[in-house]
Amino acid sequence: MTDLFHAPLYIQIENALEKKILNKEFLPGAKIPSERDLAKKYGINRMTVKKAVDSLKKKGLLTRKQGSGTYVTSNSKDKSGIYFNLSFTDKNENLGISELLTKKGIKLYNDVLGEEIISNNLFFNDKLKQSKKDKVFALHRIRRIKNKPFAIEYNYLPISFFPDAKQIDFKNISLYDYMESKQHRPIKVSQSMQVIPAEDKEARLLKIKKGIPLYYIIYHGFDKQGNAVEYTESYLITDKVNLQFTLGGILGERETY
Numbered sequence: 001m002t003d004l005f006h007a008p009l010y011i012q013i014e015n016a017l018e019k020k021i022l023n024k025e026f027l028p029g030a031k032i033p034s035e036r037d038l039a040k041k042y043g044i045n046r047m048t049v050k051k052a053v054d055s056l057k058k059k060g061l062l063t064r065k066q067g068s069g070t071y072v073t074s075n076s077k078d079k080s081g082i083y084f085n086l087s088f089t090d091k092n093e094n095l096g097i098s099e100l101l102t103k104k105g106i107k108l109y110n111d112v113l114g115e116e117i118i119s120n121n122l123f124f125n126d127k128l129k130q131s132k133k134d135k136v137f138a139l140h141r142i143r144r145i146k147n148k149p150f151a152i153e154y155n156y157l158p159i160s161f162f163p164d165a166k167q168i169d170f171k172n173i174s175l176y177d178y179m180e181s182k183q184h185r186p187i188k189v190s191q192s193m194q195v196i197p198a199e200d201k202e203a204r205l206l207k208i209k210k211g212i213p214l215y216y217i218i219y220h221g222f223d224k225q226g227n228a229v230e231y232t233e234s235y236l237i238t239d240k241v242n243l244q245f246t247l248g249g250i251l252g253e254r255e256t257y
Helices: 009-022 035-042 046-058 097-102 122-127 175-181 200-206
Strands: 062-065 069-072 082-087 109-119 135-145 148-158 188-197 213-222 228-237 241-246
Touching (some): 009 035, 009 046, 035 046, 046 062, 109 148, 122 135
Parallel strands (some): 082 241
Antiparallel strands (some): 062 069, 135 148, 148 228, 188 213, 213 228
8 A cells, every 4th residue: 555545535536536537437528426426435525525526627627517517528638738647556567757758659858957976875775775885876857848847856776786877868868778778677666646735946946836736756666686776756747747546446445546
């Protein structure tokens, strides 16, 4: 179970409904179940459901019709947004952001903020299952689509597996392609996510206002031998990236949304 299950109930319901819309379980123009029926289905109160529905309305995915009900908007796949799925149940599935977007025909650009070899850092050594004397390669990047930033990534790799990482041009070379060339590409990944307000640093780098909601995602990557090869912290702008989440269950149900 990931940290996602500690998200507020309305966010869990919002994610569940959003995936049904994007996967066309609820077709464009279709009426979704009433808030009363959804509350009964998930065993929660109507105000929680209403909050989730209101959030999907703000995203443009749902439309309320007075006296009739709530409907999926006909243009729910807004082309200005970026839609992709992060699996939080299949630990054998790991597509990086670059690959997820490339599969959708979207070109991703990188701005390298900095690179550094870190020594004697107990936090990162612990995350990468290393001794306190081992070194870590740190790579900080802004991810852009054309000239618009949508994510910040802080990547940390063990130098023992990637000794020449400092010599690689990560503005033009995929991090995962490089890791694969060293035969240490992450195969199994543990992920956790929460929504947080942008602080001064993230707001400045992403060119947004302080306090704007961000997806904060942490990745722990392991290669096919079970070695810890990646610790990454990502910040994504919520109004530019529409994430779907594959969950193992919600509110006691054994369904995948």
